[in-house]
Amino acid sequence: MVKEMTLKELQQFQVNFDKKYFGKYWADKGDIDQKISFLKDMTIALTGELGEFANIIKKVSRDRKNLGSKPSKERTEKLKEELIDCFIYLIILSNILEMDIEKEYLQKTKLNEKRFQKYL
Ligand SMILES: [Mg+2]
Incomplete structure (x- = not known):
C-alpha cells in the first residue's frame, strides 16, 4: 500500500522512480539540448496517452448514442488508467521544468x- 502524498512528494517520488528505472534523471542540469529533447519526448508521450483516453471516450459516446448503453466497468477502469498515464507525464514534464x-x-x-467571476 502506497502512503498518501502531497503533490510535492509525488513529484519527488517520480524523480526517484525516473532515476531508478531510467538511470539518469530527465532534468539533469546544464544540457539545454537534452532538456529540450526530453520535453519533446515527454510531450509526445503525454499526447499519446491523451489520445488513448480520447479514443475510449469516443467509444463510450458512440455506444451511448447508438446502443443506449452505459460505460462498462472495464471501460471506466481503462479511462482511469489512461488518465493516470497522462498525470504521470504531466508530473515528469513539470519536473523537467522544475515547477512546484x-x-x-x-x-x-x-x-x-x-x-x-463575470459568469456568476
Ligand atoms: Mg496508456
Whole structure:
C-alpha cells in the first residue's frame, strides 16, 4: 500500500522512480539540448496517452448514442488508467521544468477565479 502524498512528494517520488528505472534523471542540469529533447519526448508521450483516453471516450459516446448503453466497468477502469498515464507525464514534464505544481496550480486557479467571476 502506497502512503498518501502531497503533490510535492509525488513529484519527488517520480524523480526517484525516473532515476531508478531510467538511470539518469530527465532534468539533469546544464544540457539545454537534452532538456529540450526530453520535453519533446515527454510531450509526445503525454499526447499519446491523451489520445488513448480520447479514443475510449469516443467509444463510450458512440455506444451511448447508438446502443443506449452505459460505460462498462472495464471501460471506466481503462479511462482511469489512461488518465493516470497522462498525470504521470504531466508530473515528469513539470519536473523537467522544475515547477512546484501545488504552488503554480493555486496561483493559476486564483487567476481563473477572477476571470470567471463575470459568469456568476
Ligand atoms: Mg496508456
